[in-house]
Amino acid sequence: MTAYLDYNATAPIRPQALDAMTAALAEPGNASSVHGPGRRARRLVEEGRAKVAALAGADPNWVIFTSGGTEANNLALRGLPAQRIVVSAGEHDSVLQAVPEAPGLEPQVVGLTADGVVDLQALDAALEDAPEGTLVSVMLANNETGVIQPIEQVVTLARAAGAWVHCDAVQAAGKIPLDMTALGVDLLTLSAHKLGGPPGVGALLVSPEQPLRALQRGGGQERRRRAGTENLAGIAGFGAAAESALEDLPGLQRLGELRDYFEREIKMLASELKVFGGGAPRLPNTSCVALAGLAAETQIMALDLAGVAVSSGAACSSGKVQPSHVLTAMGASPQEAGSAIRVSLGWASVPQDVERLLSAWGELYRRSRAA
Template identity: 40%
Template sequence: MRTIYADNAATTRMSQTAIQAMLPYMDQIYGNPSSLHSVGQAAMEALTDARNRVAKALGAANAREITFTSGGSEADNQAIRSAALWGKRKGKTHIISTAFEHHAVLHTLKKLEKEGFTVSYLDVHENGLVTPEQVEAAITPETCLVTIMYANNEIGTIQPIREIGAVCRKAGVLFHTDAVQAVGHIPVNVQEDNIDLLSLSAHKFHGPKGVGVLYAKRGVILSNLIEGGAQERGKRAGTENLPGIMGMTAALEEAVAELPETMPKMAALRDRLIAGLAEIPHGAVNGDLEHRLPGNVSFCFEGIEGESLLLLLDDKGVCASSGSACTSGSLDPSHVLLAIGRPHEVAHGSLRLTLDRDTTEEDVDYIIRAVKDVVEQLRNMSPVWRDLMAGKRQFVIE
């Protein structure tokens, strides 16, 4: 049976370029970059090279603005903590964010609220977008930080980051963006986009797991999450994950270089998939269709539950994900779907398919047939669907 991996927002398959880039740093250039001897200095040289290349790929002014981390979550935590500490010293304890951020951001903000900060969570509307005007209106003299994700991990909507960044800069407020889903998928340039702090994760763009970047614009002072040695200019202790960093750097350069080719190709497949799934009655796409990641397809189908949908799709070789409670590991369905106004019962029937640069038209057509079959199969045994069809329950999605 064929396997179609359509869960690239969860993680991606590593590219051969990235794998090959890592290998020499396991058994040949294996030194500790902090060591003074030649073996260590060879490693330091590679680390410096990687930092320069990552800075260039992100459009950063200086390699010193790049801090290597263990991934997106650590970068999010450190960015927000650093900005909050800076704010607190100036008596500014207000933060602006949105209701549908990643939990690495939301849970950090919840902790800060317990520590005396106030957080405004902006409405993301039914289309999953915030506006620069909303940000501008929410900024007060007490605001120290705005943190808004570049692109949403579940519904793929892309925020007007450049414009939001401009609003923040004008107001003298730090601007952080969780760009974990955006980097390597759409053009991101920290200077042109007016970004002060940015988080990214390598495994979302065909790099290795366990490595990421925190970009911090010159002048933005980072505070440590991890104390110890003087690595990363003293801002992130721990011997550098050099194989991971080299793999990430190669994957990033490759993904960015291929954007002109991969973006339109993936967007066309995405739109084909959306059009195919839109034929299923009482289902609807989640999030704006225009401002959307090239590989993201997200739907809600009435009368069914997402986990059973995923299991049956897996039986047909399609790997997908859902925002239902049973798949989120909590009792509530995805906070993202609730934030765009999907009622609980509809959010339970969600399906996310995220494509990559190797997805083919045949894959997409196979997925469409598989989803249609499975949705019908589950609806045929669903008392909710029976009630909806009998008019005893109102459809939310016409």
């Protein structure tokens, strides 16, 4: 059986989510219908909405269900009447490529420090003389390095400039406590499959007072902010996964201990190995490491053959592996970025998974040095 250590890509579905989806699939009603089956379907949608809101410390009325995090990010960046958009260099492509293609709306990109934290001085400078309707988008935790961003400070700078703040919290949700109200952001993105729910469902959280324009037109679903018949089974699974993840939060210290153990042990195998973001606050489950000269593709394939699933710090585009824009923004050399792998733990991870990874990686390292 594979030691699955790629939770930041997709977490295995939680049993609670699977049960909730199975039950929802047995319901024949459309949540927009007023008859009995329709009302039962509506109840499932609203129960899911309340559970997702609870995970994010938000009002259920703020939850707009979408087809996933990518759609939610597009809705945030394209749905507001923004006159300028400022993003960090570490954002997910679904943010970087969601900026409306209109004259003058090219995103202003703010760099990262060597530890992968958004450069607050550069952000402050970017917001000087910001026009009314400026939107700042900074993720809560990076998907490649796990580095947690100082969102409260981002909000302070944005508020001084009169700007909106969008936060992609896809990777953070269910891994660290999340309170949208305390963060002070205007819009927040979530995705079910990153925390043990089903793929194909996510949410944008935004107060009804914000001037958000629907991108998907049709019926009046989701308070006329996202048309389309609700994904009943997906929403039920999302809600159940959110509820389970919230209950699991107090016990996530064990993932941090496993992550730290992995990094200590792999450094003993290869002292020259680099840990990205190690000097900054990180998600407890994420480790991004690189050994220059040992290609990420080689590591991933060898580990896969050994029954261990991890991912690369590089992004695949049109069949070609490109250096990670996140690691490049942190100052990594092409050799380092091209050798980075990401290990991400989750709700079902056990110490044996890490031991299997260390054993397989150690054997690969010894072979590479003997060649």
